[in-house]
Amino acid sequence: MAADIAKAGALLFFAVVLQLSIMAQVTILGGHPNLLLVALVCVALLRGAVFGAVAGFSAGLLADTGVFGTLGFIALLLTLAGYWTGRYGETTGRDRAHAPLLSVAVITLLYQVAALVLRYMLGQNAPGGAIFAGLVPTMLLNLILTFPVYALARRLLRPREWAPREVRLLG
Amino acid sequence: MARNRSVSAVLGSSVPRPRPQPFPSRSRSALRRRVVVAGLVVLALFLITISFREPTSGPLHGVQSAGATVLRPFEVAAERVARPFRDVYGYFAGLIHVKQENEKLKAEVNKLRQQALLGESARAQNTEFRKQLKFVDSPLFPSDYSAVNTRIIGWRNEFDERVVIAAGRNAGIHQETPVVTSDGLVGSVTQVSPTAALVTLLTDESSAVQARDQDTSASGVVRHGEGEGSLIVDRVTKDKLVKEGDVIVTAGTRSKQYPSLFPANIPIGYVISVGQSDTAPFKQIQIQPFVDFSSLDAVTALTTKKQNPKAP
Numbered sequence: 397m398a399a400d401i402a403k404a405g406a407l408l409f410f411a412v413v414l415q416l417s418i419m420a421q422v423t424i425l426g427g428h429p430n431l432l433l434v435a436l437v438c439v440a441l442l443r444g445a446v447f448g449a450v451a452g453f454s455a456g457l458l459a460d461t462g463v464f465g466t467l468g469f470i471a472l473l474l475t476l477a478g479y480w481t482g483r484y485g486e487t488t489g490r491d492r493a494h495a496p497l498l499s500v501a502v503i504t505l506l507y508q509v510a511a512l513v514l515r516y517m518l519g520q521n522a523p524g525g526a527i528f529a530g531l532v533p534t535m536l537l538n539l540i541l542t543f544p545v546y547a548l549a550r551r552l553l554r555p556r557e558w559a560p561r562e563v564r565l566l567g
Numbered sequence: 568m569a570r571n572r573s574v575s576a577v578l579g580s581s582v583p584r585p586r587p588q589p590f591p592s593r594s595r596s597a598l599r600r601r602v603v604v605a606g607l608v609v610l611a612l613f614l615i616t617i618s619f620r621e622p623t624s625g626p627l628h629g630v631q632s633a634g635a636t637v638l639r640p641f642e643v644a645a646e647r648v649a650r651p652f653r654d655v656y657g658y659f660a661g662l663i664h665v666k667q668e669n670e671k672l673k674a675e676v677n678k679l680r681q682q683a684l685l686g687e688s689a690r691a692q693n694t695e696f697r698k699q700l701k702f703v704d705s706p707l708f709p710s711d712y713s714a715v716n717t718r719i720i721g722w723r724n725e726f727d728e729r730v731v732i733a734a735g736r737n738a739g740i741h742q743e744t745p746v747v748t749s750d751g752l753v754g755s756v757t758q759v760s761p762t763a764a765l766v767t768l769l770t771d772e773s774s775a776v777q778a779r780d781q782d783t784s785a786s787g788v789v790r791h792g793e794g795e796g797s798l799i800v801d802r803v804t805k806d807k808l809v810k811e812g813d814v815i816v817t818a819g820t821r822s823k824q825y826p827s828l829f830p831a832n833i834p835i836g837y838v839i840s841v842g843q844s845d846t847a848p849f850k851q852i853q854i855q856p857f858v859d860f861s862s863l864d865a866v867t868a869l870t871t872k873k874q875n876p877k878a879p
Contacts, residue, residue, distance in 0.1 A: 468614030
């Protein structure tokens with residue numbers, strides 16, 4: 397467990413650094429890749445809901461600090477992203493090859509919408525038109541990132557042998 | 568022939584069955600999971616509330632500054648590693664428009680040469696007149712300012728027009744320090760730590776700069792326009808003359824009520840359209856900024872020891 401925490405911590409730390417210093421200024425067809433979100437989704441899929449939520453909160457807090465943002469903003473969004481992805485990994489998504497791609501696509505959509513709503517609620521700049529226009533390119537860029545990031549995460553955090561499901565026979 | 572359909576006959580006795588897990592442990596695990604996520608969500612909401620309400624000098628922002636200081640070397644290192652790749656991309660992307668841009672720049676150089684000759688003679692005259700009048704002035708740009716040249720090390724997300732620079736309080740930068748490039752005005756510092764600072768760009772919704780038309784002296788406020796990255800000059804009354812192509816510069820402080828953060832005469836952009844309607848009280852002026860905000864790389868923070876005059 398301690399080794400898992402160290403490996404996931406290192407992976408997410410470098411994802412935060414790369415996201416803030418490099419990825420945040422990459423714009424392709426109006427989309428902005430989010431390496432941190434992709435890395436978190438991969439970690440949560442491999443290690444479950446609680447691990448995903450805690451990892452999301454910690455990485456989000458670090459990202460909030462690095463950009464002098466509203467402390468807790470990214471942390472809140474990534475906590476929920478990590479939790480939901482982790483639950484999906486623990487239940488329906490186990491052993492499914494498409495799980496990382498499906499999770500990244502859905503979580504990217506939910507993350508963008510949730511960030512927009514949260515910013516609107518806080519009275520900050522929330523350009524809905526620009527966000528929705530860039531949603532599909534952002535999703536595609538994140539899906540492209542998923543392949544190398546998931547391969548790396550899988551190498552660092554070997555998939556768990558999930559406990560067999562309990563089946564109760566009727567009759 | 569009768570077929571044996573019993574489960575034990577199909578599976579055989581040698582297949583190990585999973586040991587059934589008792590339900591209480593599963594419900595305990597679910598409870599633990601929910602408590603953890605609920606706790607983290609509440610903590611995040613608490614942090615958002617405090618961070619949002621606290622002034623920038625508060626303790627939470629102090630912790631944030633310390634965190635940013637720790638992250639800074641890693642961001643600088645990552646940025647340096649990525650630089651050659653970005654330069655190569657920039658080089659090839661630039662080749663697409665190079666011929667067209669070359670012709671445009673040649674024409675611009677000719678025009679600017681003529682303007683520079685006229686400007687040089689006017690500047691010499693101005694200096695002489697100031698000397699003769701013993702004119703007392705506010706800090707002048709660029710002579711009364713020291714330049715802190717620094718690199719951009721962090722960008723916020725697509726919602727914000729703000730960047731993090733690799734110089735802070737230790738380099739003499741403080742809140743409201745103007746930030747420029749060789750092209751013109753970039754924005755001002757809105758948050759600062761010992762080794763980094765947050766710069767709010769001119770294109771951010773919260774930015775507003777007192778500006779004037781360099782040719783006609785019509786004054787107004789430059790702020791964020793309707794489209795992404797567009798700028799307008801607001802509050803220019805209809806009786807003032809503004810033409811397409813006019814250069815807009817910072818006005819410096821002209822109003823006692825709204826002192827300007829920026830020294831006078833920093834170029835902002837040039838006018839690309841001027842319009843007015845019967846119902847609107849002001850002209851609708853759109854400008855093209857001189858600074859390309861999408862490819863900012865290195866910037867200059869302007870620090871001065873001379874105090875900005877404060878109205879009594």
